[in-house]
Amino acid sequence: MSTSVAVDNLVKHFGTTKALDGVSFEVERGELFGLIGPDGAGKTTLLRILVTLLLPQSGHATVLGNDVVTDMWALRQRVGYMAGRFSLYPDLSVEENLQFFASVFGTTIEHEHDRIAPIYSQLEPFKGRRAAALSGGMKQKLALCCALVHRPEILFLDEPTTGVDAVSRREFWDLLDGLTREGLTTIVSTPYMDEATRCHRVALIQRGRLLAVDTPASIVAAFDRPLFGIKTPNRYDALRALREYERVHSIYPFGEQLHYTDKDLDREPRAIQREVAEFLRSRGIEQVSVDTIEPSIEDSFIARMGTPETMRGDAA
Amino acid sequence: MTPEPVSAAASAKTDAIEAKDLTRTFGGFTAVDHITFSVRVGEVFGFLGANGAGKTTAIRMLTGLLTPSGGSARVAGHDVYTESEAIKRNIGYMSQQFSLYEDLTARENIRLYGGIYDLSRAQIRERGDRMLEQLGLSAVGNRPVRDLPLGWRQKLAFSVALLHRPRVVFLDEPTSGVDPITRRQFWESIYETASSGTTVLVTTHYMDEAEYCDRISIMVAGKIAAMGTPADLKHDRGVASIDDLFVQLARPA
Amino acid sequence: MSALRGLLRKEIVHIRRDPRTLTVLIALPVVQVVLFGYAIRTDVTNVRLAIVDPMPDHATLDLRNRFAAAGVFRIVAVVPRTENLEPLFQTGAAQQAVVFEPDFGDHLENTPSARLQIITDATDPNTGALLDAYASSVIDVWQRELASRDVVSALRRTPRTRVVIVPQTRMRFNPTRESSNLFVPGLMAFVLTIISSLMTAISLTREKETGTMESLLVSPLKPWQIIVGKVAPYLVIGFISVVTILLEALLLFRVPLRGNVLLLLAEGGLFILTSLSLGILVSARTSSQRVAMIGALVGTLLPNVLLSGFIFPVESMPAVLQAFAFVIPGRWFVEIARGIMLKGVGLDYLWQATLILGVTTLLLLAASTRSFKTRLE
Numbered sequence: 001m002s003t004s005v006a007v008d009n010l011v012k013h014f015g016t017t018k019a020l021d022g023v024s025f026e027v028e029r030g031e032l033f034g035l036i037g038p039d040g041a042g043k044t045t046l047l048r049i050l051v052t053l054l055l056p057q058s059g060h061a062t063v064l065g066n067d068v069v070t071d072m073w074a075l076r077q078r079v080g081y082m083a084g085r086f087s088l089y090p091d092l093s094v095e096e097n098l099q100f101f102a103s104v105f106g107t108t109i110e111h112e113h114d115r116i117a118p119i120y121s122q123l124e125p126f127k128g129r130r131a132a133a134l135s136g137g138m139k140q141k142l143a144l145c146c147a148l149v150h151r152p153e154i155l156f157l158d159e160p161t162t163g164v165d166a167v168s169r170r171e172f173w174d175l176l177d178g179l180t181r182e183g184l185t186t187i188v189s190t191p192y193m194d195e196a197t198r199c200h201r202v203a204l205i206q207r208g209r210l211l212a213v214d215t216p217a218s219i220v221a222a223f224d225r226p227l228f229g230i231k232t233p234n235r236y237d238a239l240r241a242l243r244e245y246e247r248v249h250s251i252y253p254f255g256e257q258l259h260y261t262d263k264d265l266d267r268e269p270r271a272i273q274r275e276v277a278e279f280l281r282s283r284g285i286e287q288v289s290v291d292t293i294e295p296s297i298e299d300s301f302i303a304r305m306g307t308p309e310t311m312r313g314d315a316a
Numbered sequence: 317m318t319p320e321p322v323s324a325a326a327s328a329k330t331d332a333i334e335a336k337d338l339t340r341t342f343g344g345f346t347a348v349d350h351i352t353f354s355v356r357v358g359e360v361f362g363f364l365g366a367n368g369a370g371k372t373t374a375i376r377m378l379t380g381l382l383t384p385s386g387g388s389a390r391v392a393g394h395d396v397y398t399e400s401e402a403i404k405r406n407i408g409y410m411s412q413q414f415s416l417y418e419d420l421t422a423r424e425n426i427r428l429y430g431g432i433y434d435l436s437r438a439q440i441r442e443r444g445d446r447m448l449e450q451l452g453l454s455a456v457g458n459r460p461v462r463d464l465p466l467g468w469r470q471k472l473a474f475s476v477a478l479l480h481r482p483r484v485v486f487l488d489e490p491t492s493g494v495d496p497i498t499r500r501q502f503w504e505s506i507y508e509t510a511s512s513g514t515t516v517l518v519t520t521h522y523m524d525e526a527e528y529c530d531r532i533s534i535m536v537a538g539k540i541a542a543m544g545t546p547a548d549l550k551h552d553r554g555v556a557s558i559d560d561l562f563v564q565l566a567r568p569a
Numbered sequence: 570m571s572a573l574r575g576l577l578r579k580e581i582v583h584i585r586r587d588p589r590t591l592t593v594l595i596a597l598p599v600v601q602v603v604l605f606g607y608a609i610r611t612d613v614t615n616v617r618l619a620i621v622d623p624m625p626d627h628a629t630l631d632l633r634n635r636f637a638a639a640g641v642f643r644i645v646a647v648v649p650r651t652e653n654l655e656p657l658f659q660t661g662a663a664q665q666a667v668v669f670e671p672d673f674g675d676h677l678e679n680t681p682s683a684r685l686q687i688i689t690d691a692t693d694p695n696t697g698a699l700l701d702a703y704a705s706s707v708i709d710v711w712q713r714e715l716a717s718r719d720v721v722s723a724l725r726r727t728p729r730t731r732v733v734i735v736p737q738t739r740m741r742f743n744p745t746r747e748s749s750n751l752f753v754p755g756l757m758a759f760v761l762t763i764i765s766s767l768m769t770a771i772s773l774t775r776e777k778e779t780g781t782m783e784s785l786l787v788s789p790l791k792p793w794q795i796i797v798g799k800v801a802p803y804l805v806i807g808f809i810s811v812v813t814i815l816l817e818a819l820l821l822f823r824v825p826l827r828g829n830v831l832l833l834l835a836e837g838g839l840f841i842l843t844s845l846s847l848g849i850l851v852s853a854r855t856s857s858q859r860v861a862m863i864g865a866l867v868g869t870l871l872p873n874v875l876l877s878g879f880i881f882p883v884e885s886m887p888a889v890l891q892a893f894a895f896v897i898p899g900r901w902f903v904e905i906a907r908g909i910m911l912k913g914v915g916l917d918y919l920w921q922a923t924l925i926l927g928v929t930t931l932l933l934l935a936a937s938t939r940s941f942k943t944r945l946e
Contacts, residue, residue, distance in 0.1 A: 206495060
């Protein structure tokens with residue numbers, strides 16, 4: 001069977017809070033699948049249900065053909081899981097942590113050496129060091145090792161790169177690429193939108209609902225109108241001015257630029273560029289350049305999240 | 317927050333924050349190694365660096381929480397060695413771990429902080445009401461803060477940090493984990509605050525947030541490895557993003 | 570100044586809104602007053618008195634009535650021979666005995682002295698001394714009344730010798746009245762509770778706090794494996810502690826060990842299991858080490874110290890607390906340990922206490938196993 005994970009209408013409450021509000025999607029075998037969303041979106045809850053740590057109120061999910069509710073013990077042999085935020089023993093050394101997790105699954109480091117070698121080679125120089133004394137990036141690599149040591153058929157990683165420096169983040173994703181190349185299905189959750197592009201397919205999640213499930217390229221391609229980047233030294237004034245522009249559909253800061261979309265879907269981009277620049281000049285804002293740009297995953301996320309015009313607080 | 321001109325005892329010539337060869341050691345370990353930089357009044361300055369690079373220690377020295385081992389620094393016109401209490405009165409602070417008491421309501425938090433900064437009851441009431449109205453939180457002002465969604469909590473915390481109209485406000489990782497829209501709303505508030513003359517120093521490990529700042533500095537191993545406007549830095553180093561720049565700095569060659 | 574006021578107000582709000590802090594603040598003084606007021610009584614009532622009266626006559630009957638009427642004593646048995654006393658003391662049915670010599674009345678009238686003996690169970694040296702004093706005073710009063718009656722007969726011109734009664738007290742079980750003898754069993758219970766309940770609770774919740782419990786749960790480890798794996802070391806440490814305390818007691822403090830060592834160790838093992846189960850139960854309800862520690866302290870350590878008879882005798886507590894002590898494992902273990910060490914008795918006398926302890930253990934083990942969840946909720 002080529003579907004590794006099948007999720008059908010999962011619902012999960014915690015008291016009055018709805019963590020998951022009818023989530024459905026599938027993951028194919030060998031995919032590197034990303035769950036992209038901010039804190040509180042439901043990523044951790046979803047992952048915990050899939051690794052049999054929580055029960056949904058309604059809906060079904062199967063992982064590798066096993067139902068997550070009824071086939072709990074069969075699944076626990078087959079999945080690898082890396083919980084969010086440092087699930088290692090701080091007072092044990094690198095090697096001791098790994099040995100422990102290997103023994104829990106009835107194996108040893110030596111036995112699985114070839115599986116974890118590419119990652120372990122980076123850790124081996126520190127194998128006697130206590131886990132608490134490792135840097136953030138090293139801790140995550142160790143946690144990944146521990147999750148892999150029993151040769152799982154599928155890997156679930158909950159925010160493995162949160163709080164980790166940019167270099168270690170990239171290295172971590174390189175490791176994931178390596179694992180995927182060997183055929184391991186991996187589901188990763190992350191709040192970093194830019195990491196979406198490193199996945200085969202992604203699900204954008206916010207407030208317990210999926211905003212989109214597709215390849216990153218397709219999501220971006222589905223951006224429904226031209227996107228413009230406005231550069232000006234008076235960013236803030238330009239922002240306030242454009243809010244009052246009659247043709248504005250959405251305007252928000254994005255790095256050093258402002259991203260702008262127009263109400264009119266059919267208008268020529270160059271005309272829009274001209275008009276916006278003129279409008280700004282009429283408000284006393286000079287040194288403006290308006291260019292068409294490619295939307296990113298983050299732009300798509302924002303567009304699908306809600307009405308970008310009302311970006312002032314109230315409509316939460 | 318409606319911009320209100322900050323009573324500037326500091327003239328435009330005096331920087332809001334000045335640090336020269338600022339150093340801090342802990343035993344044999346040098347956490348902050350002779351850093352020199354300055355932040356102009358009304359600037360939005362991004363203080364970047366990986367965890368453990370010395371950012372937090374540097375901030376603690378600037379906010380009067382830690383005495384430097386060497387070098388000099390002035391914040392809001394006061395010396396960090398001799399006038400740390402004056403500094404604390406003139407700055408605002410919002411940290412990622414903590415800013416508001418979760419089991420108190422929004423109004424109670426405002427009253428508490430207003431009291432701590434010696435605002436009169438009238439001032440507290442007036443500014444508090446206005447703040448809640450602008451944030452759209454008037455209706456939920458009497459609910460415990462923990463009942464509010466994360467994004468609103470961050471905005472409230474920011475506003476409370478500004479309640480006493482400080483000259484400089486320090487924000488420590490203010491937008492971790494929030495959704496993209498809330499983050500942008502937050503940055504708009506930062507812009508608004510800066511445009512009224514308050515200086516903002518933001519620390520973050522989101523390199524793409526660096527681009528929202530007027531100028532940034534990147535700390536590596538206790539030293540400032542790069543400083544300037546995001547555009548200049550990218551141009552000079554030939555990289556497409558600050559993230560790429562950071563990678564370059566952290567792993568030379 | 571308003572800053573200070575604001576801070577004070579904030580703290581009060583925090584306290585008001587935190588149910589746990591409130592409970593501790595309100596309940597603790599109440600509990601303390603009740604416990605210290607009622608449980609901790611060093612005076613004694615309801616002393617179980619046995620009488621050995623080989624030849625009852627008007628004198629012995631008279632004195633026996635005095636004891637019965639004194640209010641402090643409760644006559645639990647009247648037996649003809651001293652030999653009958655042994656089982657009464659061993660089971661604890663009698664705390665004290667008054668032994669009349671044969672022909673007591675006759676000797677009282679016609680000889681310079683009539684003898685009786687007071688035998689007191691001094692397992693608890695404090696109580697023993699008191700019991701002694703009570704009994705002596707009853708006899709004293711009776712003697713003086715006798716003497717005054719003699720005056721009357723003296724006025725009647727009937728010559729009579731004044732009687733001197735010589736009570737011979739014997740402190741049974743603890744002839745030297747060492748308090749260490751008394752404390753050692755209680756001390757064992759105390760140390761075992763710390764190791765088995767407190768440490769277990771902390772260990773399990775630490776796993777939850779660091780987040781590693783999640784990783785353990787997702788693995789194929791069964792709950793019993795996780796529990797046994799985490800708890801077994803404390804079982805071993807507990808046993809080592811018991812042995813260490815025993816050795817110290819025997820060698821350093823010369824506490825007697827009159828009964829069967831193996832039985833003591835076995836009962837110790839039973840008590841350790843009970844304490845372990847309690848520790849698991851406490852940890853099942855919380856993920857915070859701090860809460861687990863307080864829960865273990867209040868739920869296991871305090872009762873075992875205050876209500877087990879470790880320091881304050883159970884018999885002196887009001888009926889309500891005695892009933893409550895019934896379900897406290899430490900109370901039974903202390904009784905068992907004292908019985909084995911000081912009285913030298915075996916299962917034949919301790920089978921009830923052992924049974925109660927055993928049943929409690931089984932129930933708690935079942936409850937704690939059930940409480941351990943294989944999921945996060």
